Amino acid sequence: MTYLAKPKLHHPALPKNELGFTRRDYEGAVSTLCAGCGHDSISAAIVQACFELALPPHRIAKLSGIGCSSKTPTYFLGVSHGFNSVHGRMPSVLTGANLANRDLIYLGVSGDGDSASIGLGQFAHVLRRGVNMVYIVENNGVYGLTKGQFSATSDKGSKSKRGVQNLDAPIDLVGMALQLGATFVARSFSGDKEQLVPVIMAALRHHGAAFIDVISPCVAFNNHLGSTKSFDYVREHNDAVNRLDVIEGRAEITAEYAPGTLENVVQHDGSVLRLRKIHADYDAHDRLGAMAYLQERQAAGEIVTGLLYVDPEAHDLHDHIETVETPLNALGEAELIPGSAALQKLNASLR
Amino acid sequence: MLPTDTRSPDYFHKVVDCQWACPSHTPVPEYIRLIAAGRYTDAYMVNWQSNVFPGILGRTCDRPCEPACRRGRVEKEPVAICRLKRVAADNKDDVQALLPKAPAKANGKRIALVGAGPASLTVARDLAPLGYRVVIFDGDPKAGGMIRTQIPRFRLPESVIDEEVGYITGIGGIELCLGRRVDSMKALLAEGYDAIFVGSGAPRGRELDIPGRKEAAANIHIGIDWLSSVSFGHVDKIGKRVIVLGGGNTAMDCCRTSRRLGGEDVKVIVRSGFDEMKASPWEKEDAMHEDIPILNYLVPKSFTHTDGKLTGVVFEKVKAEYDAKGRRKLVPTGEPDQNFECDDVLVAIGQENAFLWIERDVGIAFDQWNMPKVDPKTMASTHPKVFFGGDAAFGPKNIIWAVAHGHDAAISIDKLVNGEDINRRPPPMVNLASQKMGIHEWSYDNAISNDLRYRVPLREKNVALKDVRLEVELGFDQKLGYLEAERCLNCDVQTVFTAPLCIECDACVDICPVDCITFTENGDETDLRQRLNQPARNLSQALYVSDALKTGRIMAKDEDVCLHCGLCAERCPTGAWDMQKFLLDMTLAGPACHSR
Numbered sequence: 001m002t003y004l005a006k007p008k009l010h011h012p013a014l015p016k017n018e019l020g021f022t023r024r025d026y027e028g029a030v031s032t033l034c035a036g037c038g039h040d041s042i043s044a045a046i047v048q049a050c051f052e053l054a055l056p057p058h059r060i061a062k063l064s065g066i067g068c069s070s071k072t073p074t075y076f077l078g079v080s081h082g083f084n085s086v087h088g089r090m091p092s093v094l095t096g097a098n099l100a101n102r103d104l105i106y107l108g109v110s111g112d113g114d115s116a117s118i119g120l121g122q123f124a125h126v127l128r129r130g131v132n133m134v135y136i137v138e139n140n141g142v143y144g145l146t147k148g149q150f151s152a153t154s155d156k157g158s159k160s161k162r163g164v165q166n167l168d169a170p171i172d173l174v175g176m177a178l179q180l181g182a183t184f185v186a187r188s189f190s191g192d193k194e195q196l197v198p199v200i201m202a203a204l205r206h207h208g209a210a211f212i213d214v215i216s217p218c219v220a221f222n223n224h225l226g227s228t229k230s231f232d233y234v235r236e237h238n239d240a241v242n243r244l245d246v247i248e249g250r251a252e253i254t255a256e257y258a259p260g261t262l263e264n265v266v267q268h269d270g271s272v273l274r275l276r277k278i279h280a281d282y283d284a285h286d287r288l289g290a291m292a293y294l295q296e297r298q299a300a301g302e303i304v305t306g307l308l309y310v311d312p313e314a315h316d317l318h319d320h321i322e323t324v325e326t327p328l329n330a331l332g333e334a335e336l337i338p339g340s341a342a343l344q345k346l347n348a349s350l351r
Numbered sequence: 352m353l354p355t356d357t358r359s360p361d362y363f364h365k366v367v368d369c370q371w372a373c374p375s376h377t378p379v380p381e382y383i384r385l386i387a388a389g390r391y392t393d394a395y396m397v398n399w400q401s402n403v404f405p406g407i408l409g410r411t412c413d414r415p416c417e418p419a420c421r422r423g424r425v426e427k428e429p430v431a432i433c434r435l436k437r438v439a440a441d442n443k444d445d446v447q448a449l450l451p452k453a454p455a456k457a458n459g460k461r462i463a464l465v466g467a468g469p470a471s472l473t474v475a476r477d478l479a480p481l482g483y484r485v486v487i488f489d490g491d492p493k494a495g496g497m498i499r500t501q502i503p504r505f506r507l508p509e510s511v512i513d514e515e516v517g518y519i520t521g522i523g524g525i526e527l528c529l530g531r532r533v534d535s536m537k538a539l540l541a542e543g544y545d546a547i548f549v550g551s552g553a554p555r556g557r558e559l560d561i562p563g564r565k566e567a568a569a570n571i572h573i574g575i576d577w578l579s580s581v582s583f584g585h586v587d588k589i590g591k592r593v594i595v596l597g598g599g600n601t602a603m604d605c606c607r608t609s610r611r612l613g614g615e616d617v618k619v620i621v622r623s624g625f626d627e628m629k630a631s632p633w634e635k636e637d638a639m640h641e642d643i644p645i646l647n648y649l650v651p652k653s654f655t656h657t658d659g660k661l662t663g664v665v666f667e668k669v670k671a672e673y674d675a676k677g678r679r680k681l682v683p684t685g686e687p688d689q690n691f692e693c694d695d696v697l698v699a700i701g702q703e704n705a706f707l708w709i710e711r712d713v714g715i716a717f718d719q720w721n722m723p724k725v726d727p728k729t730m731a732s733t734h735p736k737v738f739f740g741g742d743a744a745f746g747p748k749n750i751i752w753a754v755a756h757g758h759d760a761a762i763s764i765d766k767l768v769n770g771e772d773i774n775r776r777p778p779p780m781v782n783l784a785s786q787k788m789g790i791h792e793w794s795y796d797n798a799i800s801n802d803l804r805y806r807v808p809l810r811e812k813n814v815a816l817k818d819v820r821l822e823v824e825l826g827f828d829q830k831l832g833y834l835e836a837e838r839c840l841n842c843d844v845q846t847v848f849t850a851p852l853c854i855e856c857d858a859c860v861d862i863c864p865v866d867c868i869t870f871t872e873n874g875d876e877t878d879l880r881q882r883l884n885q886p887a888r889n890l891s892q893a894l895y896v897s898d899a900l901k902t903g904r905i906m907a908k909d910e911d912v913c914l915h916c917g918l919c920a921e922r923c924p925t926g927a928w929d930m931q932k933f934l935l936d937m938t939l940a941g942p943a944c945h946s947r
Contacts, residue, residue, distance in 0.1 A: 036924025
């Protein structure tokens with residue numbers, strides 16, 4: 001079996017961003033996942049988001065664990081930094097890297113097995129600590145690499161490809177992220193890039209722990225009747241609360257919107273998130289309201305998507321522990337080893 | 352937009368830009384794949400069936416296919432289609448056994464062909480195997496027409512002409528009446544032929560009537576007559592300083608021939624701008640490569656001479672001015688005239704038809720320019736039994752157009768003789784077949800070569816310029832031929848979409864290297880073209896639009912720069928995309944062209 005590399009030839013009118021890169025410059029190696037895998041669409045959305053934000057690829061670090069989803073960093077951002085960690089241990093590697101060099105953009109990519117099963121503890125703590133990152137879970141509700149067993153996010157009552165019903169309760173990663181203090185929480189769908197790309201862009205611009213749960217149908221093992229993570233099921237039950245635009249710099253509002261349907265959220269770095277509300281009374285700054293709404297819709301069998309919660313004034317781990325502005329890995333020997341006098345002073349302060 | 356109707360043969364045919372642009376619609380990607388596979392004989396026969404003169408055209412074709420080639424839109428240059436044809440001709444085995452033969456029993460019908468050039472020879476090739484008795488008349492001692500008389504031997508060796516003309520005359524049932532110029536249509540009609548085809552070309556070079564023309568006549572030659580004399584060996588030298596007037600391909604042949612017959616200071620001088628010259632860009636390049644400067648915006652005013660000997664040409668300097676409608680006018684710049692000294696002048700400023708031999712009262716209508724009224728589809732004149740083709744039909748064009756005319760005229764003649772309406776033209780033979788062999792395996796080489804166009808190796812200049820009969824191009828060898836063939840994008844392997852199978856997973860959109868696939872809401876064409884992932888600005892290329900999908904959206908594919916790499920089909924989980932080879936063969940004269 002051979003896989004062709006994607007041909008180098010591209011559309012002659014392919015646009016370039018401020019850095020002079022085309023979207024193709026943000027791609028990685030050709031995917032070896034199954035044809036039609038939702039994860040490939042998420043990779044394409046990440047490529048698109050990084051291109052549109054004109055992020056310098058060498059300033060991005062992509063980290064992952066084990067699983068189909070965790071293979072995907074090979075398939076995007078081919079010239080960025082990468083770390084493929086032990087199963088479920090991506091969050092601690094990411095935390096360590098972030099502590100050593102706070103200047104990079106951290107993109108954690110994980111799946112429902114990697115984050116909701118073996119890595120559930122790590123998932124909880126990295127969000128709780130507010131590490132500045134984008135944490136994407138490519139959630140297909142199934143163990144694809146081991147041929148289709150239920151995962152920890154499979155909905156109760158959903159059916160496997162062989163017709164077996166899942167009797168265990170699912171872990172709702174979005175609900176956990178809200179409860180654990182993540183300052184940017186969104187859910188989206190691999191089959192809807194118009195929603196997904198701006199969500200990823202907004203998360204990349206967020207200062208703090210950003211979590212995105214992306215429903216990503218597994219075409220090989222979880223795209224059948226009875227599945228709650230199939231293309232058809234998600235499209236039928238998708239309850240999008242808002243649509244998002246990301247604007248760099250000052251917002252310019254050209255289109256007319258009915259009162260109460262548009263909200264501009266100015267983030268830490270000056271970027272503007274323009275929320276076009278689909279549910280007029282959904283408030284994306286109300287953590288408790290979001291949790292209640294999610295529970296309610298979930299009970300009704302709906303999948304709530306969109307930007308569910310954002311705190312534009314969020315703080316991250318470095319703010320909490322008051323580290324220096326300069327990344328630790330850029331400090332010189334003098335700053336890192338201040339000498340015995342400094343140590344004595346510190347010890348004295350603790351007596 | 353309505354869903355695209357791919358059942359119409361034109362839809363997928365247009366996607367194969369080269370085949371669509373070729374007047375005789377040669378299945379180009381099909382024979383290029385055969386060349387890549389080393390099946391030169393098969394590649395030759397695909398060509399021979401369609402364009403009759405692969406070895407000749409592989410060296411001389413005007414190549415309408417190459418400017419159309421999709422490769423030229425995604426990188427710098429198109430595939431060297433023309434020179435690949437020569438690779439097939441150079442490397443084939445003996446094809447004699449594959450050629451048709453006239454049946455033992457003739458069908459009793461007699462057809463006269465006037466002129467033994469490419470148009471007439473095509474008619475003969477198409478009709479002789481059907482049992483027709485074909486009589487070809489030509490004033491020249493050998494068959495071939497302008498192929499033999501006007502194209503210099505250093506571009507096209509005589510052996511190639513003899514071989515490919517021989518393939519036709521060898522069919523049988525063809526009588527060659529060479530050295531016999533037809534001088535009366537009335538008399539020819541009286542001989543009772545079932546049909547007459549006029550393929551007598553545009554044999555008269557245009558005259559340049561300016562002061563000094565008569566006095567210096569001994570050293571002023573009409574380009575095509577002079578080339579013909581060189582071809583038949585009547586002329587073998589020219590002065591050291593030569594001026595060629597004219598900017599077409601004949602002018603390029605004249606100047607390059609001069610360089611080989613003793614011309615050391617050879618110039619081409621044209622009235623118009625360099626860019627507007629009629630000559631093909633590669634022919635201009637070839638001339639300049641042989642140290643022949645091309646001077647532009649100079650209008651010849653008079654020939655200078657002393658004692659009846661040409662001494663030079665005086666030119667008026669002009670510039671181009673454009674009026675409100677964009678029409679160009681050459682106006683004098685007011686600068687002093689320029690005088691160029693020379694020993695000989697070759698006049699190659701155009702060709703004309705000469706139908707003095709057709710009496711105007713035989714029922715063949717002529718238009719105000721003294722050209723016969725010819726139907727471009729059937730090649731019929733206003734006389735029910737007389738057909739025209741090649742340069743004789745619509746003025747000077749090129750060999751491949753003459754071949755196309757010949758095919759069409761042969762169909763008309765065959766239908767006429769069988770009592771059918773010649774206006775009912777036969778549809779082409781069309782076949783569409785999946786190329787899928789496995790999950791990631793196709794029966795064509797779908798990897799895209801990143802190679803740039805290969806140059807055809809040339810004989811060393813100082814050697815080439817010594818002999819007017821020594822072929823200057825060496826042609827691609829098998830290795831270069833393979834590499835160039837791999838540049839072909841296989842545009843005939845079509846992306847075929849089956850809407851009911853699509854689950855809208857976006858896999859094809861994500862993998863497409865040229866962003867030609869979009870899933871979006873339907874709209875009218877202008878609107879849709881703007882809303883695609885990459886707006887479709889090339890209006891000459893179609894949008895492939897599907898029926899509504901489950902979400903109500905449609906699939907819209909811009910055919911413009913599709914690489915036909917098949918990755919959409921490789922990444923499609925449901926087989927909604929498939930790569931299917933579209934083979935279109937034009938129907939030729941014979942039972943298949945009959946309506947019943």
